[in-house]
Amino acid sequence: MKHISSRDNPAVKALVKLAGTAGKRGAPVLLDGVHLCQAWLQHYGPPDRAIFDVDRLSQPDIAALAAAVPDNVSLALDARLMHAVAAVESGQGVAFLVTPPVPALPAQVDETCVLFDRIQDPGNVGTLLRTSAAAGIKRVFLATGTAAAWSPKVLRSGQGAHFALEIHEHADLEALLPRLRVPLVATALDGSRDLFADRLPEQCAWIFGHEGQGVVPALLAAASLKVRIPHDAAAVESLNVGAAAAICLFEQRRQSSARLRR
Amino acid sequence: MKHISSRDNPAVKALVKLAGTAGKRGAPVLLDGVHLCQAWLQHYGPPDRAIFDVDRLSQPDIAALAAAVPDNVSLALDARLMHAVAAVESGQGVAFLVTPPVPALPAQVDETCVLFDRIQDPGNVGTLLRTSAAAGIKRVFLATGTAAAWSPKVLRSGQGAHFALEIHEHADLEALLPRLRVPLVATALDGSRDLFADRLPEQCAWIFGHEGQGVVPALLAAASLKVRIPHDAAAVESLNVGAAAAICLFEQRRQSSARLRR
Numbered sequence: 001m002k003h004i005s006s007r008d009n010p011a012v013k014a015l016v017k018l019a020g021t022a023g024k025r026g027a028p029v030l031l032d033g034v035h036l037c038q039a040w041l042q043h044y045g046p047p048d049r050a051i052f053d054v055d056r057l058s059q060p061d062i063a064a065l066a067a068a069v070p071d072n073v074s075l076a077l078d079a080r081l082m083h084a085v086a087a088v089e090s091g092q093g094v095a096f097l098v099t100p101p102v103p104a105l106p107a108q109v110d111e112t113c114v115l116f117d118r119i120q121d122p123g124n125v126g127t128l129l130r131t132s133a134a135a136g137i138k139r140v141f142l143a144t145g146t147a148a149a150w151s152p153k154v155l156r157s158g159q160g161a162h163f164a165l166e167i168h169e170h171a172d173l174e175a176l177l178p179r180l181r182v183p184l185v186a187t188a189l190d191g192s193r194d195l196f197a198d199r200l201p202e203q204c205a206w207i208f209g210h211e212g213q214g215v216v217p218a219l220l221a222a223a224s225l226k227v228r229i230p231h232d233a234a235a236v237e238s239l240n241v242g243a244a245a246a247i248c249l250f251e252q253r254r255q256s257s258a259r260l261r262r
Numbered sequence: 263m264k265h266i267s268s269r270d271n272p273a274v275k276a277l278v279k280l281a282g283t284a285g286k287r288g289a290p291v292l293l294d295g296v297h298l299c300q301a302w303l304q305h306y307g308p309p310d311r312a313i314f315d316v317d318r319l320s321q322p323d324i325a326a327l328a329a330a331v332p333d334n335v336s337l338a339l340d341a342r343l344m345h346a347v348a349a350v351e352s353g354q355g356v357a358f359l360v361t362p363p364v365p366a367l368p369a370q371v372d373e374t375c376v377l378f379d380r381i382q383d384p385g386n387v388g389t390l391l392r393t394s395a396a397a398g399i400k401r402v403f404l405a406t407g408t409a410a411a412w413s414p415k416v417l418r419s420g421q422g423a424h425f426a427l428e429i430h431e432h433a434d435l436e437a438l439l440p441r442l443r444v445p446l447v448a449t450a451l452d453g454s455r456d457l458f459a460d461r462l463p464e465q466c467a468w469i470f471g472h473e474g475q476g477v478v479p480a481l482l483a484a485a486s487l488k489v490r491i492p493h494d495a496a497a498v499e500s501l502n503v504g505a506a507a508a509i510c511l512f513e514q515r516r517q518s519s520a521r522l523r524r
Contacts (some may be wrong), residue, residue, distance in 0.1 A: 123385045131505045133497035157502065164497035196516045205408075229512065230519070235395035237424035240419065243393045243508035246501070249493060252511045254458045257492070 001071055003054055005078040009189065013177055015051065015085045015097065025170055028099050029150040033090035034061050036155060039163045040096055045094035053082045056093035060153040064096055089152070100150040103139075103166040112137055112252070115173050115207040118145035119241060125149065127155025127242040128208065133161035135249040141171040145210075147166045159202050173207070173219055178203050183224040186215045187244055192226035200252045201225070210244045263328065269346060271335060277313065277347045277359065283285045287432055290361050291412040295352035296323050298417060302358055303330055312336045314356035317345045324355050351414070362412040365401075365428040372443040374399055374514070377435050377469040379477050380407035381503060386417025387411065389504040390470065395423035396461055397511040403433040407472075434467070435481055442467050445486040448477045449506055454488035462514045463487070470507045481484040 004012060018030060028048060031040055038061075050069040054076040056062050066074060077085070085095065114132045119125050125147040132140055147154055150169050172250060177184070187195075207223065209215030220226065229239060229247050235247045239247070266274060280292060290310060293299055300323075302309060312331040316326050316338040330338060339347075376394045381387050387409040394402055409416055411429050439446070439471065447466045450451050469485065471477030482488070491501060501509070 015384050031324040121385075123383075127502045127505055130498050130502055133499050134491075134493040134505075136497070158501075159498055159502075161498050162298075164494075196519065229396075230428075230515070231396040231512075232398040235398070236421055236423050238421075239396050240389045240392055240421075240504070241509070242502070242505055243389055243396075246505035246508045247512045250493075252510075253492070257458065 001057075001066065001074045001076045003076045005079065006126065007081060007084060008101045010050070011075060012085070013083055014252040015049075018085075018097070022213075026099070026102070028097050028149065030085070030152075031096040031098055031155065032152060033092040033162065035092050036067070037059075037065055037096045039160055040098055041065070043163045044098070044101065046070055046073060047098045048073065049097040051082065051085065051161035052076050053079050053099075059093065062093050096209070100167075103168060105168065106139070106179065108179050108181045109139065109176075110203070111139070112182065112203045113139040113141065113205050114245070114249075115184075115205055115219075116140065116142040116146045117173060117207055117209040117219060118213075119144050119208065120145075120147060120211055122151060122153035123157050124211065124240070124242045126143060126154040126159075128245050129158045129161040129165060129167070131242065131246045131249060132163040135253055137165070137249070139166045139168070141168045141173060141176060144170050147189070148160050174222075177222055184219070184222055185225045185227060185248075186223035187221050188214065188220055188223075188226040188247060189228055189238065191230040195227040195229050195248060195251055200227075200255055202256060204252070206245070206248060208241050210243055225262050231259075243245070263314070263319075263333055263337050266343065267340045269343060272341065273311070274343055274347070277311075280347075280359070287319075288361070290359050290362070292347070292414075293358040293417065294414060294445045295354040296327070296356060297422070299327055299356050299358045301422055302360055303327070306360070306363065307333060308332055309358035309360045310335065310503035311359040311360075313344065313347065313357050314338050315341050317341055318355035321355065329354055347494055354366045362429075365430060365437075367430065367442065368401070370441050370443050371401065371438075371467065372402070372465070374444065374465045375401040375403065375467050376507070376511075377438070377446075377467055377481075378402065378404040378408045379435060379469055379471040379481060380405050380475075381409075381470065382473055384409040384413060384415035385419050386473065386502070388416040388421075388423075390395045390507050391416070391420045391423040391427060391429070393504065393508045393511060395426040397515055399427070399511070401430070403429045403430045403435060403438060405435045406432050436484075439484055443493060446481075446484055447487045447510075448482050449488060449510060450476065450482060450485075450488040451490055451492065451500065454490040457489040457491050457510060457513055462489075462517055464518060466514070468507070468510060470503050473503055484485075
């Protein structure tokens, strides 16, 4: 493995410059830390480039990663150079430069999926990815304007969910509607039904909206079911979008299991 | 109202210095923005001190706040001084310096409450406060080691929940146990029952734990019921604590309403 100790090295310079491009369509991203790199290897194989803290190459988990990556894409960096590289905050001694997968748009969607309508906060997006994966969902669509799925904060709060999901970013949700073979279900405060009062569809496309504005009117109008979570409205106006989504997705799961048990 | 345009003013200096003390027991905190200041006035009356952007005193919502605060605690600051004051990020032109309420520890707890066991992330703490208030809960206990409830990030994600709850910070959760007249219910992956399979207690003390370590063993051992949320464990190891809590609290609410409807 090539060992680099100068910041003027072109490969290092390119990695440092990367900071500004995270989240751009088709732009490479940096996966920071042992867990994320292991998960990437397992699901997608070798990265475009791997960087290792030269002082920690003897550490077993780092050594195992180094052994699994072809030598020609690996670089060993001095510790201070590792820190100079954008987004390497974990201090775990390893990061992968990768190009996130861009799954092909399915001709039709006939299983439960989740539509993210311009959710702004990276923590909310990561939590919602994690909750979706935990609920057994396989496919999510992130409208343009949603926080970038493969950005460091979203990766961190996703806790591995990225590798259990087909993530369609920069999605045009209105253009997606004709492909849906399952009903569109939205959360809304007005004109909606109590989430817990009725039977939810066995499969559906859930849509969760912007933290302040909720789901965009055109998509709300297209929903075949609008639900609200009954709550103490005198205490707080609404629930956090991640909390609301968790309640919805697991209520659907609970109803499914209850039907199976009968 | 006194108008200040010098950063050397002692009151301004004190406000700037405040940045470092947020979250310390008994320390004053700065509420930033129109909504928080309105809520404080409504629930607790005048603040220790109020600062206003002198250029925005004619704006109706700011003017209403200024009229409601005694003149001797109000200061009008030049815009650039407002920005210098710690934690004033909203740019809404108003902030209150307040001393958060310290509710008396109840002799016994006989209603549903939530125990926060060293939850680290301010966003998680704020979301959990918001979800608790939305679920109709009136009292929460935050163990030492939990993110400070009245810090700017927690206030922001709490979205007003702080004013609907009795928030006991720096709580010793083990010392609290003898006061509980309701069963202690914890979420745990091992040795736990399916949340949805059984009838939950009508009233209980929920405990939610540290993002990485979960609930501390001594408290887990004291729980009369341990529940888990059945999820796709091949996809992600666990749920985010805020998502898990939302599912638990609203499942309890759903069961209560279902019983009432019968």
